[in-house]
Structures are given as C-alpha cells and as structure tokens.
Amino acid sequence: MIVPIRLENSQVVTYNIHIDTLPSLTFDTTVAIVTNPTIATLHLKKLLTKINAPKVEVITIPDGEAYKTLQTVETILNQLFEYRLDRKSLLIAFGGGVIGDMTGFTASIYQRGIDFIQIPTTLLSQVDASVGGKTGVNNAYGKNLIGAFYQPKAVYIDTEFLKTLPKREFAAGVAEIIKMAVMFDSGFFEFLQTANFDDPIVLKEMIRKSVELKAWVVNQDEKESGIRAVLNYGHTFGHVIEKETQYNTYLHGEAVAIGMVVANTLAVELGYLTPFEAKSITSLLERAMLPVDYKIKNIDDFYEDFYLDKKVAKGSIKFILPHTIGAYHIAKGIDEEIVKKSLRMFGSEQK
Amino acid sequence: MIVPIRLENSQVVTYNIHIDTLPSLTFDTTVAIVTNPTIATLHLKKLLTKINAPKVEVITIPDGEAYKTLQTVETILNQLFEYRLDRKSLLIAFGGGVIGDMTGFTASIYQRGIDFIQIPTTLLSQVDASVGGKTGVNNAYGKNLIGAFYQPKAVYIDTEFLKTLPKREFAAGVAEIIKMAVMFDSGFFEFLQTANFDDPIVLKEMIRKSVELKAWVVNQDEKESGIRAVLNYGHTFGHVIEKETQYNTYLHGEAVAIGMVVANTLAVELGYLTPFEAKSITSLLERAMLPVDYKIKNIDDFYEDFYLDKKVAKGSIKFILPHTIGAYHIAKGIDEEIVKKSLRMFGSEQK
Numbered sequence: 001m002i003v004p005i006r007l008e009n010s011q012v013v014t015y016n017i018h019i020d021t022l023p024s025l026t027f028d029t030t031v032a033i034v035t036n037p038t039i040a041t042l043h044l045k046k047l048l049t050k051i052n053a054p055k056v057e058v059i060t061i062p063d064g065e066a067y068k069t070l071q072t073v074e075t076i077l078n079q080l081f082e083y084r085l086d087r088k089s090l091l092i093a094f095g096g097g098v099i100g101d102m103t104g105f106t107a108s109i110y111q112r113g114i115d116f117i118q119i120p121t122t123l124l125s126q127v128d129a130s131v132g133g134k135t136g137v138n139n140a141y142g143k144n145l146i147g148a149f150y151q152p153k154a155v156y157i158d159t160e161f162l163k164t165l166p167k168r169e170f171a172a173g174v175a176e177i178i179k180m181a182v183m184f185d186s187g188f189f190e191f192l193q194t195a196n197f198d199d200p201i202v203l204k205e206m207i208r209k210s211v212e213l214k215a216w217v218v219n220q221d222e223k224e225s226g227i228r229a230v231l232n233y234g235h236t237f238g239h240v241i242e243k244e245t246q247y248n249t250y251l252h253g254e255a256v257a258i259g260m261v262v263a264n265t266l267a268v269e270l271g272y273l274t275p276f277e278a279k280s281i282t283s284l285l286e287r288a289m290l291p292v293d294y295k296i297k298n299i300d301d302f303y304e305d306f307y308l309d310k311k312v313a314k315g316s317i318k319f320i321l322p323h324t325i326g327a328y329h330i331a332k333g334i335d336e337e338i339v340k341k342s343l344r345m346f347g348s349e350q351k
Numbered sequence: 352m353i354v355p356i357r358l359e360n361s362q363v364v365t366y367n368i369h370i371d372t373l374p375s376l377t378f379d380t381t382v383a384i385v386t387n388p389t390i391a392t393l394h395l396k397k398l399l400t401k402i403n404a405p406k407v408e409v410i411t412i413p414d415g416e417a418y419k420t421l422q423t424v425e426t427i428l429n430q431l432f433e434y435r436l437d438r439k440s441l442l443i444a445f446g447g448g449v450i451g452d453m454t455g456f457t458a459s460i461y462q463r464g465i466d467f468i469q470i471p472t473t474l475l476s477q478v479d480a481s482v483g484g485k486t487g488v489n490n491a492y493g494k495n496l497i498g499a500f501y502q503p504k505a506v507y508i509d510t511e512f513l514k515t516l517p518k519r520e521f522a523a524g525v526a527e528i529i530k531m532a533v534m535f536d537s538g539f540f541e542f543l544q545t546a547n548f549d550d551p552i553v554l555k556e557m558i559r560k561s562v563e564l565k566a567w568v569v570n571q572d573e574k575e576s577g578i579r580a581v582l583n584y585g586h587t588f589g590h591v592i593e594k595e596t597q598y599n600t601y602l603h604g605e606a607v608a609i610g611m612v613v614a615n616t617l618a619v620e621l622g623y624l625t626p627f628e629a630k631s632i633t634s635l636l637e638r639a640m641l642p643v644d645y646k647i648k649n650i651d652d653f654y655e656d657f658y659l660d661k662k663v664a665k666g667s668i669k670f671i672l673p674h675t676i677g678a679y680h681i682a683k684g685i686d687e688e689i690v691k692k693s694l695r696m697f698g699s700e701q702k
Contacts, residue, residue, distance in 0.1 A: 070425055081492040109460070112487060112498045136463060141432040147463045148499060 017130050017155040017211055019204055022046075022119065025156075027053040030085055034076060034103040035094040036063040039121050042164050047094060047119065057083045061102070065247045068098045068137050070146060076106045090115045090153075096122035096169075097129045097252065101147070104135030108150035118152045121161040123173025124253050127180075127210040130155040132218045132228075138247075143239050157211075159203050167289065170197075172253025174288040175234075177206050179260060180213045182281055183233050186326030188213075193284055230328045233320040234260035240305045241294055250291065257290035266342040267321035272329050281325065299343050303336065368481050368506040368562055370555055373397075373470065376507075378404040381436055385427060385454040386445040387414040390472050393515050398445060398470065408434045412453070416598045419449045419488050421497060427457045441466045441504075447473035447520075448480045448603065452498070455486030459501035469503045472512040474524025475604050478531075478561040481506040483569045483579075489598075494590055508562075510554050518640065521548075523604025525639040526585075528557050530611060531564045533632055534584050537677030539564075544635055581679045584671040585611035591656045592645055601642065608641035617693040618672035623680050632676065647698050650691050 031053040035044060040060055048056065059079045061072055080089075093103035093116060100118050107116035120126045136147015162170060174197060181189035188209055195202050214231065221228040238259030242250060250258070261282055267273035282292050296302050306317050316332055319339075323329035382404040386395060391411055399407065410430045412423055431440075444454035444467060451469050458467035471477045487498015513521060525548060532540035539560055546553050571578050589610030593601060601609070612633055618624035633643050647653050657668050667683055670690075674680035 070421070074421055077490070077497060078492075081490070081496065105460075109456075109487075109497050109499055111496055112485065112500055134463065136460075139428070139432070141429075145432065145462060146428060146460050148460055149463055 013133075013151045015152060015154050017157060019157045019159075019208055019211070021160065022050055022156055022158040024050050024052065027051070027090055029053065030055040030057065030083070030089040031092060032057040032059055032080060032083060032085055032089065033092045033094050034059045034061065034099055034106070036061055036099060038063050039095045039099070043121065043161060044094070047092075051092075053090075055083075057085075061099070063098075065098055065138070065252070068102055070137050070139065073102055073106050073109075073137055076102065077110060080106070080110055085110070085114070087111050087114055090117065092116065093118045093152075094121065095125075096120065097125040100125050100129040101135050101144070102137060104133070104150050104152065105137060105147050108135060108148040113150070115153045116150075118155040120155070120157060122165055123162055123170050123207075124176055124251075125173075126157045126159075126162075127173060127207055128176045128214070130157065130211055131214040132231075142243060143247075157207060159200055159207070162203070168251060168254070171289040172251040172257075174206075175253035175257040175260075175285065175290050177210045178281070178284055178288065179231075179233050179256065180210045182260070182322050182325055183230050183320075183328045184213050184217075184326065185209075186324075189284070189325050193280075193287070197288070229318060229330060230320050233322070233328065234258075234263055236306065236317075236319065237262040240302055243305060244297070244302070254291050257285045257288075258292060258294045260285065261292045262294075262343070262346050263319065263321055265346040266319060266331075266334075266339065267323070267329075269338060269342045269345065270321070270331065270334070272321050272323045272331075273325075277322070277325050281322070294346075296343055296347050299340050299347075302343060303340055364484075364502045366503060366505050368508060370508045370510075370559055370562075372511065373401055373507055373509040375401050375403065376468075378402070378441055380404065381406040381408065381434070381440040382443060383408040383410055383431060383434060383436055383440065384443045384445050385410045385412065385450055385457070387412055387447075387450060389414050390446045390450070394472065394512060395445070398443075402443075404441075408436075412450070414449075416449055416489070416603070419453055421488050421490065424453055424457050424460075424488055427453065428461060431457070431461055436461070436465070438462050438465055441468065443467065444469045444503075445472065446476075447471065448476040451476050451480040452486050452495070453488060455484070455501050455503065456488060456498050459486060459499040464501070466504045467501075469506040471506070471508060473516055474513055474521050474558075475527055475602075476524075477508045477510075477513075478524060478558055479527045479565070481508065481562055482565040483582075493594060494598075508558060510551055510558070513554070519602060519605070522640040523602040523608075525557075526604035526608040526611075526636065526641050528561045529632070529635055529639065530582075530584050530607065531561045533611070533673050533676055534581050534671075534679045535564050535568075535677065536560075537675075540635070540676050544631075544638070548639070580669060580681060581671050584673070584679065585609075585614055587657065587668075587670065588613040591653055594656060595648070595653070605642050608636045608639075609643060609645045611636065612643045613645075613694070613697050614670065614672055616697040617670060617682075617685075617690065618674070618680075620689060620693045620696065621672070621682065621685070623672050623674045623682075624676075628673070628676050632673070645697075647694055650694050650698070653694060654687065654691055 037060055059076055091103050091107045093100040107114050133149045133151040135150050136144045139145055181192055217227055234256040238255035241258055242255045264278040268275055268278050285292050319331040321329045321331055388411055442454050442458045444451040458465050484500045484502040486501050487495045490496055532543055568578055585607040589606035592609055593606045615629040619626055619629050636643050670682040672680045672682055
C-alpha cells in the first residue's frame, strides 16, 4: 500500500538587495536586532533611529568567528524566547558574516522558521552573505558544517558602515570580489586592476557587480550541486588554512586570498592557467593589501584535512580552478600526487 | 540601487509512504540509522537484514521525550562527523516520534541538509510524523520550539513493529487517529466507534485514512498559516498538560486525548458541539483506553501557559474546536473569562 505525497507549497523566493543609504524601515511586529559589541557601539544608535516597530529588542553576542557555534545560537534562541518573539516576529542581522550566518540560522530554526533581514556592515558580508541563503555555524570538525539554506526577506547594504571597518577586513571583502572576477568576468577583473577602492561610487559598483554575479550563479543552482561550487574557488584551501591556524590568524577573506594563490599553482600545474595569469591574480590580491603567502607545515596533514571539508562528496575532492582569467574549471579525480606536488611548489614559492 | 533576487530552484516535494511489510532497501551511499536502545534491541537485527548499503552506521540515543533536546541533536551531529557522512549520505529515523523529529532536524542541518527516510515504529509516529515535515526539539520554554520544516525522501510503515508496542503507546497513536476523524470525517469516526483495533487489516486502513487526511491538510498549507492549525485540535491544551506534568506523566497522545476533551468542553460552551457529541467523543477515547481526566491545579497558571505555546501569534490565542463531529472551527479572540469558565467546568466534571 503506497500513499504518494505531493506538497505543492514550496515557493519561488524573491527579495531585494538595496545598495544605498539605509532607509527608514517600518515593521508591524516585534523586531530583534542581533549584533556584536563593536557594531553596537559604532552604529546601533543610527540603526535604531531608522527602525519603527511596536517593540525592538537588541541581542548582543560576542564578536568573532570563534563564537560562531551552536552554543551561541542557543543563547540567541533563549533570548528570543525570553522576549516572547512569535512566528510573525522579525530578526535583523546587524554586523558581519558571523552575525549574518548565525542570525539567519537562528531564524531558520526558531519555531521552525521566522523572517529575517540582513544589514551587513562589512564588505565581505555585503558582497558574499547577501545572496545565497547559506546560514550556519562552525564546530570542532570544521567551518559551516551545521546550518540551513534560508533566505532573508531583504538585504540593506550601506557603504557608510564600511568607513569604520578595519583595513584588513575591508581587504578581506575585496578578496571575494576578486574571486568573482577571476571566475566569471575578465572585464570586471581588468576594472579592478586600476579601480580606486576608496571611491564610494566605485565601491558601490564593485558590490553591485559581485552581488549580481553571485545571484546569477545561485539562481542556476540553489543547492550547490553544480555551478555554485565555483564560488568555493580559494575556499577549500582557505578553510584548511583557517583550521590549521585555529581561526585566529587570518580573516576568512585573507585565507581565501591565500587559497586562491594555492589553487592557481595547481591550475598552472594542470595547464589551465598561464604563469603570467597566475602572477596577475597574485598582483591584484597584493594591490588589495591581501596576504598571498602561507607556510604549509606538513603537506600530508594539509591534504588529509580536505576530507573533512564539507565540499567533499563520496570521498572525491573537487578543485575549483581558474581556466584563464574570467572562466572556471571544476577538476575532479586529480591524482593525490599532483595535488601534493602543487602544494610543495606553492610552499617553495614562499619568501 | 536595488538588486532584485529571484531564486527559482524551490521545488515541489514528492515522496511515498509505503504501508506494508518492510521491503529490502538498497542505497549507494553511507547510511546512518538513528534509533534508541528499546527499538535497537527489538528490531534492529531485522532492519539490518533489509538494508543494503556500502556502509551502515548505527547511532543509538536515549529513549524518551526528555532527551528530545538540542544537546542530543549535537551528539548525533558529532557522530555523523566522526563517521564522515557527506552530503550524499542518508539518515534513517528508526523509532517513534522523538527519533523521527530529531533525526529529521539533524538531517536538515547536517552540512545544511542531507536526505533522510522514516521507518516509524510506533502508531503515533506512523500516523502523525509521516506527513508534514515538522522536525525539531523541545527546550526549557516548551515543546518543539526549535526545528525546521524538512521532508523525508520516503516513509516505510510496517504494522509488524506495533506488536511489541506497549498498550499505552498504541492507544496514544489511536488518539491522533480519532483527532483526524473528529476534525474531518464523521464516517471515519463512525467506523472507529466499532472497529477492532487489533485486526491488522483494520489497522492498516486506519493508518492509510489518517495519513491521507493529514496529507490533504498539509498539501493545502505546508507552512501552517491556515487549515494545518486544525491538526492542533487537543494539542494546545495537551501541551500545557504535558508541561505542567514535566513531560513525565502522560504520553503525547494521552495528553492530546485529554486536550480534546478540554477543547470539547469549550466547544459545547460556545455552542459548536452538543453535549451528546462531546460525550460520544469521550466514549470513543475511553474505548481506545485513553485518559480523559485531568486535575487542573490552577486555572490562571494553566491559562497563562498558553502564551508561551508556539501556536500563539501576536498575542492572540487560536482554539481549534470541533463544529459537530467531522468538521472544525477555528475560534479566535475568545474572551479570557469564557475560556477560564470552560476550564473550571472541565475540572468540575472530573471524578
């Protein structure tokens, strides 16, 4: 006896990313802002003047990737229950990627899902976390290993918040922008080679272009079975670097920048990229004040760590590599020895 | 500057519920069975003979509602990471509702979502948890307050497992079946008034009818904005009873049975149900060996506890009441005093 079940309520998701001065926002429900002490000190006052709602609560959680844990999510959940948020209430993620990822994940599991909006305050989260609905936390086994795909109702990007952003964090955001250019758009790459990153007009354009490219990618593949994996260029290596350095040495975007250089070494080895192209990517990363060097302590350990990275399916490792600048190649089944040779070459190029 | 985002990948979900002797199941990925010691002792051997997969892991978690927590979910997650399950791996929920809810929730957040199937071994989980995709855990603030909507890939219902089910648990499952009949189908209610619950053929028919009714409801309203709330008949009161008794006195279905009788008292008070109809529902519950009495210690406390129940949106309480047998009424904005009067009446009817 078989009872076939067909649920027809799954819906197309639409929302807007507003790239402009933060407008006034009016809600008819309880709003809980999730933020960290740094952003609260710098910008909470401004945000509160923009929000009109019957009740506004503020939840402050410790700053930094180290606190992106299930435990912190539970702390936020408990606060929401204390404030008696209901299923119609709204969360606002006000901060960088850590805040965005955790607030989105919390929203996805609070009473089986409530609405949230993103007001990202770092360049990285503005270009990266605004699109794609990836939410989650880290654990002892690696980064972002627990989470959900959950979309915000809207995203508000105001470059004004970037004025207080430390230079390293700004550069970490540029890394993701460069990643998009290398993978998808050689014209955008050329634009970045001479762009003045401090010019607000240029900056808004860079954000717009990145966000549109990412939306184009995610639109084709919401669940990461195909092209979306390309967004992981630099990330597979970057994650291992972050893990090896206990998440306390490099910002995510910095680790990704190094990861891109490692990936490029493999791409050159496999003939997908010329040494000249690899060099011009490294130069652009350096122009953006990003690190491009890393000392791999033990090649075998480094390689072994891939297996626990969540991008690994059925034991086979996918490498996302540039195939000339502005195009990509997803390399599968690369021989272990070739990868290790590239890792050694990358190491020997280090000053 | 607005970048509109449109994600077109959300899909219609389809799966089958098989109501038959458990067939052989073949998978080409790692499979992790989540179960509890009771079910493992009684039925794991049988299940293992039916599963063909390259690798089969078994995760045993403590039995009972008290362990349906975020902490247990984290324990399961850690096991999955230890066993190196990847995004293509599969979870099997093998047990009752607690196992199903936690396994489904774990599947929904492990690496942002992997597949799971349900093999429910209690009548309650066979009729109730098979359809609807509600997964989650309890916390200090109440039941099922943390979770996700996440659908299984398939459900296998084998009434053979019910032979080892304690009589009280069997009755608790019948409570949910009676609930469906009272809300949606007077013919089904009449069938139940004389049905022999021990006859396997009758039992399969009861399960099929319940599952189909629930699928019909969920199909109309996957996200519980409307008719799905009707499935909470008896639950709003039942949850409070479970909470007041620290989840250690009544089985869920037993609390729901009492909750239905409380709801009926209110329905009679409001004129939606005749005293005779209320009596015949109580009689059917008693025929199924279900409790229908409960001593409310403090009417005000009992009433206050509604507010924290997750069904409360924006402070207004919805009551799901029978409107004759076989139809429902969703009552909103019922005066506090009328509700409290019904609670007192229910109390005074107690032996």
